[in-house]
Amino acid sequence: MKSLFILIGWCCLWVVPVWAGPTQTILEGYRAAGAGDFSAARGQALYHKSFPGENPHEQRQCITCHHKDPKQPGQHPKTGKRIPPLAPSADPARLQDPAHVEKWFERNCTWTVGRSCTPQEKGDFLTFLLAL
Amino acid sequence: MNTLQKWLGPVLFCTCLGGGLTLGWSATTDLNKKRSSEVAVLQNALYDQECGSCHFAYQPGWLPARSWDKIMTGLKDHFGENATLAAEPQRQLTDWLRVHAADHAQGGKIQKMVRSIPAQATPIRITEIPYFQKEHRKLPLRTWKENPQVRSLSHCATCHPQAKEGSFDEHAVRIPNFGPWKD
Known part of the structure; x- marks a missing residue:
C-alpha cells in the first residue's frame, strides 16, 4: 500500500510539468522570435x-467578446455564441494546441488591435492567463 | 432431446437475426423520415471548430451550393468580420458544404426552402430565403428583434432547443421571455 502512494506521488510530480508543456513551448517560441521577459501585468x-x-465611435477590446474575468465564459456580441473561458485554470483545454493559439491570435489581433500582435504582446497575454 | 438440441441453435440464430433486421430496418426508416422533414445533421469537427466557434454551425442543407461558394470566397468580409481560413481547411470545408448543400434535397422543409429561392438569387443569409421568411412572418418584432435575448432570427438555437440536432419543429419552440410559440 505504501509503495502505491509513493507511485502515485511520483506520477503527480510528472503530471504538472507535462500539463504545462504546450504553453511553455509556445512561450519559448516567442522568446526565440525576439521577445524579452514576459509580464502578467502587461x-x-x-x-x-x-x-x-472601423466606425467613429466603435471601441474594440478583448473583452468585447471575452469576459472581463478570463475565468468566466464570454459571448460573441453579434451571434450570442458562448465563448469558453480563456484561463486554463477554468478550461483545461485552453492553450494546449499551438496552432489553435496562433490562429486565434492572428484573427483576433487583426480585428481588435488592427494588426498582428508581436511575440512580446502574445507572451505577456499568455503569461497573464496562466497566472489566473 | 437430441432433436431439440439439434434445432435449438439454428432457431435461436434465426430469431436473433430476424429481430436484429427488424430493429435495424425501423431505425433506418425513422432516420429517413426525420431527415425528410428536418435538416440532415452531419458530423464535421473541422466545421464545428472553424465556423461553430463564433456562431451556430448552420447545417450545410440550409443553403444551395452557389450560396456556400459565395460565403466561402468572401470570408475576408464575413458579415463585417474577417473569418479567413488557412488554405487546406478552406478547401475541405468548401467541398464538404457543396456536397451536402440543399440543392438535391428530396421533400421536406429543405426542398421547400431551396425551391423558394429565385434561380438568379444567391442568398448568403438563411434569413433572406423566402420560405424562411414565410415561416417566421407571424412573429411580432417584440418576440425577437426587440427581445434582448434573441435580437436576430439568425440565432437559431436560442428559440429552437434542438437546432443542433437538426430539428426545427415549431411545437418545440421556446422563445426567451415569451415561452412556447403558438401559430
Whole structure:
C-alpha cells in the first residue's frame, strides 16, 4: 500500500510539468522570435485596452467578446455564441494546441488591435492567463 | 432431446437475426423520415471548430451550393468580420458544404426552402430565403428583434432547443421571455 502512494506521488510530480508543456513551448517560441521577459501585468493591461474600430465611435477590446474575468465564459456580441473561458485554470483545454493559439491570435489581433500582435504582446497575454 | 438440441441453435440464430433486421430496418426508416422533414445533421469537427466557434454551425442543407461558394470566397468580409481560413481547411470545408448543400434535397422543409429561392438569387443569409421568411412572418418584432435575448432570427438555437440536432419543429419552440410559440 505504501509503495502505491509513493507511485502515485511520483506520477503527480510528472503530471504538472507535462500539463504545462504546450504553453511553455509556445512561450519559448516567442522568446526565440525576439521577445524579452514576459509580464502578467502587461498582459492584463493589453486584455483591457481599447482600440478604435472601423466606425467613429466603435471601441474594440478583448473583452468585447471575452469576459472581463478570463475565468468566466464570454459571448460573441453579434451571434450570442458562448465563448469558453480563456484561463486554463477554468478550461483545461485552453492553450494546449499551438496552432489553435496562433490562429486565434492572428484573427483576433487583426480585428481588435488592427494588426498582428508581436511575440512580446502574445507572451505577456499568455503569461497573464496562466497566472489566473 | 437430441432433436431439440439439434434445432435449438439454428432457431435461436434465426430469431436473433430476424429481430436484429427488424430493429435495424425501423431505425433506418425513422432516420429517413426525420431527415425528410428536418435538416440532415452531419458530423464535421473541422466545421464545428472553424465556423461553430463564433456562431451556430448552420447545417450545410440550409443553403444551395452557389450560396456556400459565395460565403466561402468572401470570408475576408464575413458579415463585417474577417473569418479567413488557412488554405487546406478552406478547401475541405468548401467541398464538404457543396456536397451536402440543399440543392438535391428530396421533400421536406429543405426542398421547400431551396425551391423558394429565385434561380438568379444567391442568398448568403438563411434569413433572406423566402420560405424562411414565410415561416417566421407571424412573429411580432417584440418576440425577437426587440427581445434582448434573441435580437436576430439568425440565432437559431436560442428559440429552437434542438437546432443542433437538426430539428426545427415549431411545437418545440421556446422563445426567451415569451415561452412556447403558438401559430
